[in-house]
Amino acid sequence: MPHRTADKERRRSPRFCCGGHAQITRLPSEGIFLPATIRDLSLHGCCVDTALPIDCGTRAEIVVRVSASSFRAVGEVRAIRGPSGAGMEFVHLSAGGQGLLADLVAELAKLQAVVNKLMAARREMNGEAFREQLKARRLQAAMLGTRFPSLGSALPEDSLRESSEPDQAASAGKNPGKEAQPFVITVDLFG
Numbered sequence: 001m002p003h004r005t006a007d008k009e010r011r012r013s014p015r016f017c018c019g020g021h022a023q024i025t026r027l028p029s030e031g032i033f034l035p036a037t038i039r040d041l042s043l044h045g046c047c048v049d050t051a052l053p054i055d056c057g058t059r060a061e062i063v064v065r066v067s068a069s070s071f072r073a074v075g076e077v078r079a080i081r082g083p084s085g086a087g088m089e090f091v092h093l094s095a096g097g098q099g100l101l102a103d104l105v106a107e108l109a110k111l112q113a114v115v116n117k118l119m120a121a122r123r124e125m126n127g128e129a130f131r132e133q134l135k136a137r138r139l140q141a142a143m144l145g146t147r148f149p150s151l152g153s154a155l156p157e158d159s160l161r162e163s164s165e166p167d168q169a170a171s172a173g174k175n176p177g178k179e180a181q182p183f184v185i186t187v188d189l190f191g
Contacts, residue, residue: 013043016108020066022048027059027074036086038066043105045089047081054086062088069104071097 020038036048058077079087
């Protein structure tokens with residue numbers, strides 16, 4: 001992965017994964033455009049997947065559409081990413097296009113921050129906390145099984161067993177010879 005590290009150090013601004021579409025027209029234009037899918041976006045460029053390869057160094061007009069936003073830029077292919085990927089640098093962008101791109105990248109940065117925060121919270125939940133939460137849920141299921149015997153037929157007996165002492169104490173009070181009775185609530189509709 002040293003190539004990725006070198007790419008990150010070389011970039012002037014962070015790139016954010018996003019979905020979108022683009023139309024690429026090679027310059028000088030022959031009137032033929034190449035459809036593309038946006039993989040990531042930054043203030044200075046984007047990475048696109050195309051049906052046909054584009055040569056490194058090619059200048060092209062690119063119309064980028066992400067969500068409800070779209071802008072037009074002149075770009076230059078700076079890197080080839082596999083058989084269909086191209087890293088493009090925006091070399092000319094109107095003032096309106098720059099503002100729209102800046103707003104779009106700011107929104108993507110906010111979304112990425114939220115995702116990073118959720119991922120960090122998920123990593124903080126260590127294995128021991130997960131086991132404790134699982135044990136508490138099994139105990140709760142066992143208590144519901146004794147309170148509502150009809151649930152015993154809905155939940156397999158094995159799912160309520162645990163080698164811990166509280167679960168054994170909860171299951172020790174069961175009478176194995178006694179059949180489960182349905183839970184009935186009588187309602188007088190005419191009374």
